[in-house]
Amino acid sequence: MTQRHILLVDDEPHVTRVLRLALEKAGYAVTVAHDGHAALACMAQQLPDVLISDIQMDGMDGRTLCPLARSTYPDHDFPIFVMTSMTALEERDWARALSNTEFLEKPLSPRQLVARLARCFA
């Protein structure tokens, strides 16, 4: 079984550091990008099996990145996970419109994330 590739996008270095540790430990290959522009650059090199993105970021935020990822690669319906501490309903509307997209509520548990991904690839 080939190693799954995960693109992790967040501008908080602590978060990416911890999640990378947990995901790598679970056997995933992890690429980290600190905003939408960097993430799109990574995707151009290698398409991920899963995109995990924060919403609020300096530079290009998650609101822009996720729809752009879908429209740029229409033939690749990889799962997208959106990390957000915003619980406001309007935040979810844009994400609802995207296929194969789910929310990850902050505070985020690395253990839960790994379990979610495992279900995803089961």
Place this chain on the structure above:
Amino acid sequence: MKLNRIGIALIAGALVVIALVVILLVHRQQSSRSADVRASGVSLVRALSRIPFKYLDSDSQGPSVLNTLFAYQNNGELAYAAILDANGRTLADVAGRGTFVPGAALPPEAATSFGQRTLPNGLIEFYGPLADRSAGQAFVRVGFHQPGYAVLARDVQFMALLALTMFLLVPLVYVVVKREMAPLDALGHQLRQIGDVGIAQQASANDVRELAGSLQAYLQFASQRIAQLERGSLNASADNQVLQYGSKKLTAALQSLPDGLLMLAPGGLVSFASDKVEPLLGVAVDAILEQPVDTWCRDPALRTLLARYAGNQRDTLHAHSVDFTPANVEGKYLSATVQPLTAAHGAMAFGTLVVLRDVTREQLARQAGNDFVAHVSHELKSPLNVIGMYAETLADADADDETLRVESLNVIQDEIERMNALVGNLLNVSKLETGSMSPERNRVRLDDLLRDAYEHALPRAEGKQLRVSLDLPRELEAVAIDKDLFRIALNNLLTNAIKYNRPGGSVLLAARNEDHEIVISVRDTGIGIAGADRERVFDKFYRVSERDAKVARGGHGLGLYLAAQIVELHHGRIALESEPGIGSTFSIHLKIAPAASGVVTL
């Protein structure tokens, strides 16, 4: 003398008037008597002419009609009555006492028509043909005495009463007029006196003073009378004016209200719009008066609400409100309250009242409040998120992975400190902004304060392998500051200098005397601040982008804002010099406190 003349003239005038009235009355009475005589004469002749001759003939049996006539009439006006044949011979006659039938021949037309004529001796005669011709052609003649002035005798009593009344009225009128004219008379008298004296070139101050006094008295009297007269008409017009005044006052009050007012007549037309409506809704008052709402209102929310009041629905007995952004005005939020205008417990309906209130500031404040809460909760949730994740990592970490354990513990400690700082700064900002934090300024030697801050920063800097140094001159001028507040500002600057530094870098806390001020500077060898950010770092919640940072530096955008606010509270200023990649220097400029004032605390 003069008054007597007036009196006599008045009496004479009165007598003339009485005589005139009497003459007029007599004349009128006489002419009315003449008319009476004529009327009764004509009708009597006509009546007699239709009576058969045998009843008129005094020679036949019994008293004739003529006798009866005379016996009946009693006022003595009827002088005679006679029946004559065509030759003028008397067939029958009867005459009053002392009267006889004059022998005057009848005119020829008497054979066919009735007529009248005046005869000598004050007689008036009526004649006409007799209808009954049993005794041949015959004529009727009836004579009356012309009514004389003697008849007046009956009315003497009435005349006398009238004359007496008039005679009494004259002096009464005279007295009243005299009373009204007395001041003017006095004035005239004075004037004449002055005039006489003036001719003699001897006008004395006394006379003039008297004249002035009289004039004044008269003017006073006249003005009193005028006032009296005017009061009557004034009372009437005053009522009207009071009403007008009340209405104007009410309109002025409505216009001066801070809210815009609209009144709709029961039919739905705008009956009143205050001037404030124009800037609120962006429509000219003139353009909406007497117009239905739909023609000028471009705000669907307001139209919908007003439409509810158009009918007689039950819910329109109460006020309803709606908030909306006016279509014609940009960047405004309005609140419209609509309620029925009634009086006498709803028995009288005057239409609908619309109160438009500008709630832009409230709306913006609410929005800012919401933003603030969102921001703060995000700021609190971020470190919590990191703490949670590291705690889990720590729990799952292999026992021998010492590096990860140390890293986790450090991060958790950092994040807790960050949250602590945020909460502390939030409290201070809130105190500062509500004005409950008023600085207690005392003259303070800065040396100790700076040394304290330096020592407080040391352990934190050492944890990050930073070198911290303190550079103070031997003598530092005293400044008047609030020590506790100033410590917060200094700590925030030092915290930033440590947080945004690079490993192996340094932080320099220094102070120096300059002209009239002391400059405290915090210099770091950190990442520096780009030009675009430099102007905004003191803004509330502003955070410099950390895109290129390898390590997270949890800031919350309050530290520099608070420091700047505190410095401003001390009438100082805060400045920033920075070069990206090399470092930043924040400097606080404080005025030196005059040595004489205040208390020196060491």
